[in-house]
Amino acid sequence: MELNQLTIHELQEKIKAGETTSTEIVQAVFRRIDAVEKDVHAYILLTREMALEGAARADEEIKKGNIKTLTGIPIALKDLLCTKGVTTTCASHILHNYVPPYDATVVEKLRDAGAVFTGKTNMDEFAMGSSTETSYFGITKNPWDLERIPGGSSGGSAAAVVADECIAAIGSDTGGSIRQPAALCGVVGMKPTYGRVSRYGLVAFASSLDQIGPFTKDVEDCAIMMNILAGYDPRESTSVPADVPDYRQFLSRGIGGWKVGIPKEYFIEGIDAEVKDAIQQTIKVIEGMGAKCIEVSLPHTEYCLAVYYIIAPAEASSNLARYDGVKYGFRSLDGRDLMEMYKKSRSAGFGAEVKRRIMLGTYVLSSGYYDAYYKKASQVRALIKQDFDEAFKQCDVLLTPTTPTPAFKIGEKTDDPLQMYLSDIFTISTNLAGIPGMVVPCGFTRAGLPVGVQFLAGHFEEGKLIQIAAAYEKNANLGKRRPKL
Amino acid sequence: MRLAAEASYVVRIWIFLENIRRKVLKIQKDEVTHVAHLARLEFTEAETEKFTAQLNNILIYMDMLNRADTTGVEPMTHAIAQKNAFREDLVKESLSREATLANAPDARGDFFRVPKVIE
Numbered sequence: 258m259e260l261n262q263l264t265i266h267e268l269q270e271k272i273k274a275g276e277t278t279s280t281e282i283v284q285a286v287f288r289r290i291d292a293v294e295k296d297v298h299a300y301i302l303l304t305r306e307m308a309l310e311g312a313a314r315a316d317e318e319i320k321k322g323n324i325k326t327l328t329g330i331p332i333a334l335k336d337l338l339c340t341k342g343v344t345t346t347c348a349s350h351i352l353h354n355y356v357p358p359y360d361a362t363v364v365e366k367l368r369d370a371g372a373v374f375t376g377k378t379n380m381d382e383f384a385m386g387s388s389t390e391t392s393y394f395g396i397t398k399n400p401w402d403l404e405r406i407p408g409g410s411s412g413g414s415a416a417a418v419v420a421d422e423c424i425a426a427i428g429s430d431t432g433g434s435i436r437q438p439a440a441l442c443g444v445v446g447m448k449p450t451y452g453r454v455s456r457y458g459l460v461a462f463a464s465s466l467d468q469i470g471p472f473t474k475d476v477e478d479c480a481i482m483m484n485i486l487a488g489y490d491p492r493e494s495t496s497v498p499a500d501v502p503d504y505r506q507f508l509s510r511g512i513g514g515w516k517v518g519i520p521k522e523y524f525i526e527g528i529d530a531e532v533k534d535a536i537q538q539t540i541k542v543i544e545g546m547g548a549k550c551i552e553v554s555l556p557h558t559e560y561c562l563a564v565y566y567i568i569a570p571a572e573a574s575s576n577l578a579r580y581d582g583v584k585y586g587f588r589s590l591d592g593r594d595l596m597e598m599y600k601k602s603r604s605a606g607f608g609a610e611v612k613r614r615i616m617l618g619t620y621v622l623s624s625g626y627y628d629a630y631y632k633k634a635s636q637v638r639a640l641i642k643q644d645f646d647e648a649f650k651q652c653d654v655l656l657t658p659t660t661p662t663p664a665f666k667i668g669e670k671t672d673d674p675l676q677m678y679l680s681d682i683f684t685i686s687t688n689l690a691g692i693p694g695m696v697v698p699c700g701f702t703r704a705g706l707p708v709g710v711q712f713l714a715g716h717f718e719e720g721k722l723i724q725i726a727a728a729y730e731k732n733a734n735l736g737k738r739r740p741k742l
Numbered sequence: 743m744r745l746a747a748e749a750s751y752v753v754r755i756w757i758f759l760e761n762i763r764r765k766v767l768k769i770q771k772d773e774v775t776h777v778a779h780l781a782r783l784e785f786t787e788a789e790t791e792k793f794t795a796q797l798n799n800i801l802i803y804m805d806m807l808n809r810a811d812t813t814g815v816e817p818m819t820h821a822i823a824q825k826n827a828f829r830e831d832l833v834k835e836s837l838s839r840e841a842t843l844a845n846a847p848d849a850r851g852d853f854f855r856v857p858k859v860i861e
Contacts, residue, residue, distance in 0.1 A: 600782050612793075638817075639815050690821060691821020
């Protein structure tokens with residue numbers, strides 16, 4: 258086993274036992290990157306030298322016996338997290354040269370915990386997409402099948418983890434952007450409760466939905482990462498001042514006596530037969546562990562997609578108004594006056610999907626349409642949240658498929674925005690309700706593509722998600738498959 | 743009675759035709775151009791046509807929300823209800839002027855430079 262294939266907790270043990278060094282680990286990761294990155298293209302930017310310097314510093318600390326949770330562990334960051342002095346592009350032409358003057362809170366926290374950063378991962382432009390195909394810097398491929406998409410928008414982070422091009426990665430999730438690629442790449446992904454992880458320094462897409470979370474190789478690593486990421490941040494006004502438990506305590510508790518809700522609306526027609534089989538199999542494993550699976554109803558599920566594609570673009574159109582060619586990023590030199598400069602900079606700087614969403618958002622917020630779209634969507638959003646409140650009165654967690662299909666082919670859905678949007682149909686409601694969601698690999702299709710199961714819990718119940726995910730992981734016996742690259 | 747029935751029949755047909763018309767075009771090309779201006783974007787003729795068609799499809803899909811009964815439902819703006827997040831009113835260090843201007847496409851002295859605004 259190569260060092261870059263190991264988990265955080267396995268590497269921690271090796272470091273503590275003096276069996277390896279951070280430098281060796283980082284070198285192993287970059288050897289892997291050199292070997293497979295040309296096929297996968299998980300990264301927009303590699304920070305090799307900084308990583309090696311960081312590793313050398315970590316090794317100094319290790320020698321002194323000063324070992325923190327992530328000392329010397331190579332982590333990849335989605336390229337919408339501000340990194341001081343390191344370009345942060347959001348996979349967009351309009352930010353292609355943006356060098357943030359400050360670090361995002363999560364970057365600070367990871368660095369304080371000893372992490373070493375490998376680079377910035379690819380994503381859909383401004384996190385708007387489900388396939389990582391809208392990146393200005395090219396497409397990321399799914400390591401399990403290079404003709405397929407890795408999911409999105411955090412496709413680069415998911416691909417980097419499963420291809421062992423890092424040990425763990427950070428992503429962001431506005432409508433499924435951590436969970437959908439985690440499922441399609443076969444890794445563990447967590448979207449925490451809204452307000453659990455600070456968004457300070459996260460380039461905003463839809464501020465009432467965005468949340469940062471980890472991609473890891475197993476559930477224990479997810480707990481380790483959540484211990485670092487979670488917590489109140491006075492610099493972020495929607496960050497919630499609630500206590501954060503040690504998530505590792507949930508790893509070995511089991512789920513005997515639990516009630517697991519299966520929302521009937523999530524087993525729609527059109528869901529891929531092999532995905533459905535894998536989920537049914539998962540339900541059997543869960544029941545075998547002493548939990549009871551009960552059918553529950555989330556009656557407003559059918560509205561989620563429409564609500565999301567009003568609220569998210571509305572917030573995006575407002576958030577993305579700041580890209581005006583004045584303060585940072587790309588400026589077109591063709592504009593003769595200020596208005597022309599704005600228009601030409603924005604039109605040349607944003608890609609088609611981003612412009613489509615800005616247009617949609619501007620339209621639904623424009624006078625005369627606000628009530629019909631934005632207000633109506635915000636009301637239905639309240640009903641969607643109520644559905645979850647009711648469901649969690651009957652059960653501890655919910656279990657659902659993550660995506661209707663396994664990873665689709667590159668180019669398959671790029672011409673039809675609605676088809677693309679439908680791939681997020683099971684993940685969107687989580688963000689609308691603000692609840693946490695976690696994805697764990699639960700099987701493979703005959704063609705060898707991963708399938709992921711999604712667990713959902715009430716606000717601030719990430720511990721329950723880790724508890725069921727850890728118990729499931731132990732009992733599922735999926736074996737350690739790796740993509741052949 | 744019969745007149746009333748016929749009138750309602752006509753109204754129903756009118757509504758039906760109106761629905762078809764609106765389904766075909768929820769948003770017209772000139773409206774797309776107007777929204778583009780509001781969003782400080784500009785499109786070629788071909789792009790405008792494509793966007794009009796795609797936005798229409800999406801907006802027709804959004805119509806499904808009308809089936810949801812939202813009588814008396816308060817609009818939800820944030821998942822976790824929070825009151826004002828106050829902080830102490832203290833002077834703290836902020837970004838230097840240099841750091842703030844470092845990313846500007848065009849800056850001179852202490853200012854961002856832009857093309858002329860007034861004739």
